[in-house]
Amino acid sequence: xxxxxxxxxxxxxxxxxxxxxxxxxxxxxxxxxxxxxxxxxxxxxxxxxxxxxxxxxxxxxxxxxxxxxxxxxxxxxxxxxxxxxxxxxxxxxxxxxxxxxxxxxxxxxxxxxxxxxxx
Numbered sequence: 001x002x003x004x005x006x007x008x009x010x011x012x013x014x015x016x017x018x019x020x021x022x023x024x025x026x027x028x029x030x031x032x033x034x035x036x037x038x039x040x041x042x043x044x045x046x047x048x049x050x051x052x053x054x055x056x057x058x059x060x061x062x063x064x065x066x067x068x069x070x071x072x073x074x075x076x077x078x079x080x081x082x083x084x085x086x087x088x089x090x091x092x093x094x095x096x097x098x099x100x101x102x103x104x105x106x107x108x109x110x111x112x113x114x115x116x117x118x119x
Contacts, residue, residue, distance in 0.1 A: 004029070009115040011035075011102040013052070015043065020057070022099040023117050028060065031119040033098045034090040039112040050106035054113040055087040060095030063087070
């Protein structure tokens, strides 16, 4: 795959707030995407109630849970198949839209992340 271009996004999530951004590649095409946490700002001492999650939840309206999410169940995530699970942080696929998500779980943590799509 020859590189034709790239796009980046910046996400910020505060306590209890989910940030999502969708990148439009202007036409369906092959791509590689990745999201990474760039900063974590604990507002109080971090404990078991706090978590940060950055993932790619979909491309071209198809959830990225196949074959399984990266994490599910327990007190932070949903049951298998739920959109509240932790999805993959990098993906290679074909489509027009790539949606990134950053979540701050709990009352005392903020985070920032960057997403990148190369096509």
